[in-house]
Amino acid sequence: VKYVYFFGNGKAEGDGSDKNLLGGKGAGLAEMTNLGIPVPPGFTITTEACIAYQKNKTYPEGMWEQTLEALKKLEETTKKKFGSNENPLLVSVRSGARVSMPGMMDTILNLGLNDETVKGLATSSNNERFAYDSYRRFIQMFSNVVLGVEHSKFEKLISEVKKGKGYSLDTDLTAEDWKGLVEKFKALVLNETGKPFPQDVMEQLKLAINAVFDSWDNQRAKTYRKINKIPDDWGTAVNVVAMVFGNMGNDSGTGVAFTRNPSTGEKEFFGEFLINAQGEDVVAGIRTPEPIARLKDEMPGVFAQLEEVYKKLESHYKDMQDIEFTVEKGVLYMLQTRSGKRTARAAVKIAYDMYKEGLIDKKTAVLRVAPEQVDQLLHPMIDPKEKYTSIAKGLPASPGAAVGRVVFTADDAESWAAKGEKVILVRDETSPEDIGGMHAAEGILTATGGMTSHAAVVARGMGKCCIVGCGAIHIDEEEKVFTVGNITVKEGDYITINGSTGEVILGKVKLVEPELSGEFAEILSWADEFRKLGVRTNSDTPHDSKVAREFGAEGIGLCRTEHMFFEGDRIDAVREMILANTEEERRKALAKVKPYQKEDFKGIFKAMDGFPVTIRLLDPPLHEFIPHTDEDIQKVANASGIPFDVLKKKRDELHEFNPMLGHRGCRLGITFPEIYEMQVYAIMEAACEVAKEGVKVYPEIMIPLVGHYKELEMLREMTVRVADEVMKQYGITLKYLVGTMIELPRAALTADEIAQYAEFFSFGTNDLTQTTLGLSRDDSGKFLPFYVEKGIYKEDPFVSLDVNGVGQLVEMGVTKGRKTRPDLKTGICGEHGGDPASIFFCHKVGLNYVSCSPYRVPVARLAAAHAAL
Ligand code: PEP
Ligand code: MG
Structure with a gap:
């Protein structure tokens, strides 16, 4: 096996394509040599040799012999001799993995110096000071890297000499000074290691090669690999290069x-x-x-x-x-x-310029910009020039940064913001009732919750910076303070949060505004030429829909109607409806909600003129709407005329132990058909009215949490009946679709049956992940990070689709669904729809589109193009 590759004299045994074998540095040196660019000669010991060495800490057969041969060639090329006291060859020994791991592994310069060769170097360079300066550097580096003697111990000796002689700079030291220090350094090494500094240059070389091999497995390098997802079995190459x-x-x-x-x-x-x-x-x-x-x-x-x-x-x-x-x-x-x-900004500019310069083609330009990276360009961020230290770290739930004064309730957030204050809402977790406060805040910080917790999902939807699951902070809502260790942060204190990294910082840090430059827009339009997947957005408001359109969304893949229920006073009517005892009471309350819904839908249809809009009927567990305090119950009593006690009893009846698996989704539509009916009326009336104004509407009505085809069969019948009635009333015919979400394993397993009644499937991978893995999306944030740390899941499955598990159900759903209905439209609307790795998977299994929060749309456009290229 060939373990050693030589380069020099304008010719190299390897080339730039050998990165896996020679490492990035070795491949670059070989390639430059072949290009006739001046590179000092040398040789590279392969990553394969490193991997073999790691097994039992011995060189693979032939490696050392090949190294000696290459060394001989190096001597011939440089006309110097390794270990000679006349014109000694000195080398650098440097690590070089496939991808750069800056500062993680070891480097040794000036190897080959000893008490004799240093004299040769002094003569051949005609510079004694240089020779002894080089020697002491070598002792210092070698002793540190190979023998484990602390760098500072050497520096201390240098300082003592400088002090004694009254020097201020290293450059003030003379040849004699360095000579004296070399002796002191050697004494230090003997003292620290119990052995004299190695004088045999071959031994030096061997020890240095071993040290580089071993540095692949030092703690720093291991940690770096883990963070950057670099496999442990790549190994590092060793580059031995003639010193210049x-x-x-x-x-x-x-x-x-x-x-x-x-x-x-x-x-x-x-x-x-x-x-x-x-x-x-x-x-x-x-x-x-x-x-x-x-x-x-x-x-x-x-x-x-x-x-x-x-x-x-x-x-x-x-x-x-x-x-x-x-x-x-x-x-x-x-x-x-x-x-x-x-940086992301530079990546965009360079790709754009290089295409315009004719250096690369369009495809390459698109591929040069990493989807994960461009997220940076869409939110305010901390000025890269700022220096700061963080006091705590949570999950980076929604990117960007925000500065503001701490408040602890949604109401305070709203009232402070109304007075012109910038605030950060700090809570244990958020609930739908906090929407207003979340909206008013610059950013959100929660102590609990995971990447798909309420706060995370809503904040991403708003494009608002958010950190969740920041366990280090302890909130005392009563006292209006939170503590981190012995630091106390009071209401009104300024903090800065970085939703891209999860860092919480005390005080104000300078931010810079995002730039959606012309070049970025252009690269995205090139991406659109290549991608096969459509890109839609998850949006519940006309405003978010507009933002998403500007980012290039081609419709709405998920409009969560329940978010509309919390705006202003509507919640009272909604509560009235839920607590109602009879259908009649319920219908009365629903009639109050309908006009609001209709107006919202009209706004959204207008913002999405010409594009499809998928509207999901009511989904969340009832408990999210139920009034919990006596005060709120009284409010509902006043509005509805139903006695307080009756309402309170009803509230207790509605309590669920496991609401996420409880009375929610289409189960609400089955048990209270009038709720879904009202929503379909609102959707279709809104559609007909804007259509009359000339807006092109393509409503897609979506039934959530279906697990059995009979659920969908019933609700589809109702939907079609109401839609037909409305269209007849308005005297127009609209093209509309009825479909379902696939978010329960049973739905995926019986997708062929369900497809009989669905014109489209939208994979709700938040719930599908929750139900497939049996992991609560709201509670698992407490221990899931540990699972990821231990490598059980490579990534948080609520962030990046669990392809091996949940992915199988998605694929099965598509295949079975299309068997029944070949033209079935398929998409994804869980949070994974904005995650590049998950988008790759969606492309692979042939979904028609992905849908994600507005601020992820550019990321998704780019990722979809990468997946197709
Ligand atoms: C889902 O479950 O993936 C989904 C999009 O619905 P929600 O997050 O509203 O439950
Ligand atoms: Mg869901």
Whole structure:
């Protein structure tokens, strides 16, 4: 097996396509070598060797022999000798995984120095100070990385010398000073490890290679992999490269740069450099680097060369590159090139520009912008220049950031906001009654609840920043304070919350407004050319519908009618209806609600002129509407004329132990047909009225929580009867559909039967996840994060569809449904409809559309295009 790949003299054994084997750095070095770009020669030991080594901490057969061979070749190429005291070859030993894991693994520079070779380096470079400075750096780095001696212990020795001599800078130290320090360093190593610093250069090399291999499994790297979902079995390559020195005087230096601005995407060479320095000086922040543009004045020849190289690299890789370089006595060497990390804003601009420059095609441009990333562009965010520390962290339920004064009740939120205050609503959890306060607040923070809890769903729908399940905060509503450890936050205190990260910050942090730039809009329109999935929105108000249209939604996939029931005084009428004892009383109360619903529907139809609107009939468990306090019951008594005691008794009767599996969804429609009837009247009358005004309406009436086809059969009959009656009354015929949600396992399993009565299916994957996994969507936030941490579920199944489990039911639902009704329209309207990974799955199983909250629409358009490409 070939474990070692050489590069040098303009030729490499590997190339840029070998990232998996050579790691990103190794592949980049090989590719640059082949392109004729100046790269110091060296060799790469493969990731396969690393994986083999991990098994029993020994090299796989042949690896060491191949390493020695490559080393010999390196000596020939550089005309230097490893371990020689005349013209010694020094190398750097650096890690390099498939994807960059910045700072996670180890690097050693100047390897090959010992008490003898340092003399050779002094002679060959004609610079004794440089030689001993390099040696002490090597001892410091090697001892830290390989032998585990703390860096600070060395720094302390340097400080003592500086103090003793009255120096302020490292550069003040002379050759003699460094020589003295080398002795002290070696004594320190002996003292700390019980062994002298290794003088055998072969031993040094072996230990360094082992250290890099081992660093794949250090805690930092493991944690980084977990966060970034990098598999543990990729391993890291080891790059052994001939040293070039940026610290050989003022005609030398080192730098890092991006071929375009990684923060704004502007087409400008961007980066920094340091004269007379080695790489780690830049990273360690010991000296302040200068902007790269200054290199033009200081080393015009080198700058011209660098410009040529970066242009060559960009046109070769056809992407923005992140490069590292060193200048040794006026000669430029490239040490690394890779695709540069960038902000969402930069990703959009670079993709757009590169397409316009003819560097990439449209498809590539669309693929260059990650759907997960663009969410950043749609909400106010914390100014990236701001520095802050957070006091607590919850689940990042709805992105963006908000600043405001703390309030603890929805009523306070509304009244404070009415006085012009910006507030953050802080609650244990929210309920539908809090809608007004949530709306009035800048952002929402809850102590409990998961990613699909009420607060999370509603806030996302509103495009409002929200953190849920922030267990570290303890709310005392009575005292109007919350505490985190020993910090107390009072009502009226300012906090900042970051819904993109879940961070809670004390005080005000500066925010920046989102930019929906022309370029972003254009890239989304390119995405539309490629995607197969339709993208609709979940919206219950004319305002949200308009927002969603502006973001490119092609209709509404879910209008939750119950949210309308909480606006203003309507809730009283709704409560009256629910607590009514007879059909007659119920009809009386319903008659009060109907005009409101009708007006709302008209507004939504108008905002969605020309697009389909799926309206779901009443769904939530009754308990959400029931008045709980005596005060509220009295209100209902006053409005309805039903005695207080009767209402109170009724309230107790309606109590459910498990409301989510209780009297909700179509079960309400079956037991109280007049509720659904009223809603269908409101929908169809609204549709007919706006149609008469010239609006193109396509109502789709959706029955929730169906588990048996007979439920749908009954409700469909009622719906068609009422719709026909209304259309006849208005004297027009409208195209409308009747369909159902698939949100119970039984519905998916019997989708063929249900499809007899449904013209469309919309997968309600919030409930389908809850009922399939047997996990409460409202309560599981307390322990689900632990499950994710332990890797039982890779992701929160309420955020990213559980493809292996729930996904099977979705696929079965589509297949069985279409068997009965080939032209069955299928979509998804659970929260997963805005999640890129789930959208990929929806594309794969052939759904017709996804539906998500307005602010996720651009993300979904892009993700749907990625899925199709
Ligand atoms: C669902 O269950 O996925 C759904 C969209 O309905 P709701 O979230 O309103 O229960
Ligand atoms: Mg549901």
